[in-house]
Amino acid sequence: MDATLWKNSSFLKLWLAQLTANIGDQCYSFALLWYLLQATKSGTALSLLAIPEMAAGLMFYLTGGVLADRYSPRLLMAGTDAARIVVVISVGVMASFGVGQFGFFLAAQFLLGVFSSLFQPARTVALKSILPLELLGRANGILDTTFRSIRILAPMTIGLLAGSVPLSALFFANAASYLVSVFFVLTIRDSLKGKGGSTASKLTLGQYKRDIATGASELRHTRDLFYILLFGNLGYLVWLVTYNVGFPFLAERMDQGNGSTLAMLMGFYGIGNLLGSLYMARACYTRHLLVVLIGWMMQAAGFLLLTGGPAFHWLAFLGAALAGVGGPLIGIPSVTAIQVKATDANVGKVYAINMLMYTCCGMLSSCLGALWLGKLPVERLFLVSGLALVLLTVVGLAVEKRNHTTKHHSLDL
Structure with missing residues (x-):
């Protein structure tokens, strides 16, 4: 470190x-x-x-x-x-x-x-x-x-x-x-970039709207950053319902309602999270979208392993840990990309837009959970979620490869 x-x-x-x-x-x-x-x-x-x-x-x-x-x-x-x-x-x-x-x-x-x-x-x-x-x-x-x-x-x-x-x-x-x-x-020393607050102009409602429009415009015109945030958040459409609904129902299937099984599943997921964070604290990377997509692929692999949880409990714990490793590989590069790629004047606004995207996807995922609850076997939930994340990753990798090739071509010219 x-x-x-x-x-x-x-x-x-x-x-x-x-x-x-x-x-x-x-x-x-x-x-x-x-x-x-x-x-x-x-x-x-x-x-x-x-x-x-x-x-x-x-x-x-x-x-x-x-x-x-x-x-x-x-x-x-x-x-x-x-x-x-x-x-x-x-x-x-x-x-x-x-x-x-x-x-x-x-x-x-x-x-x-x-x-x-x-x-x-x-x-x-x-x-x-x-x-x-x-x-x-x-x-x-x-x-x-x-x-x-x-x-x-x-x-x-x-x-x-x-x-x-x-x-x-x-x-x-x-x-x-x-x-x-x-x-x-x-x-803490005040901002090295000179944001002391005393020189900032008065914030009116009109200026507030213009500031938001400026942040949205930067995100719209910075293609790399837009795709990082888009693919970084779309996966949460299935992740939240799979974690909040799938894990408890799977634990019930595995051990006839024993709450300790749920605690173990969440514990293995948390251990995976920690391992992913430890790796990201040492990693050096510039292709942020690629790291995000690797994170979603690990989540997908973990969810697919969880489909075998009722029959083979060790598969469920392994799948939970693997899915957990993917979490930090998604969130950390997304925030870092905002800090690196957004201009100093728009970092906060672009971050806020990212959090709005995350919140909206999370709420939609919760609604999907309410529709699913009790209608499909829990194994089907993990299977559908895992396959959805595989599809998201495949599309994202195609976009990432195209952008990476285009960028290198522009530099060669």
């Missing part, structure tokens, strides 16, 4: 900020799910928690992209983390008093989704501003590896603590983690 990254104090501080915030987020997620389960005794209620965040993303990602490109990403990150402190403390206070009104928690999830939609484009812009282009892929890999490692390790530690501390304390721990994140973010 390149030591140059760790010698960059701004990157180190950004990494520490994300490390502490990610740990706090795991505390919050665990506490919220467990508290609402006890308060509502409803699986339907828990399934609704993701909807406000997705709605917030659809409404505010573009706003976050525009703000990140016009103002200081450092101050935007600090401001959104400070706002999240207020939200999670409010949730902690309500939980400590035993308040169970579900609408309040949905509203809190919506607000957290809003602030996340403003934070993520700012972080993407900030990372580009503090690192040379050749280190961005590895930096994104390191941040992704950190997130996935915490997602695997933190719940076990939190589960041990949950029995000895009040559940509301975990919400306050999340608030403390955001406070530490604010501290590290504010100590």
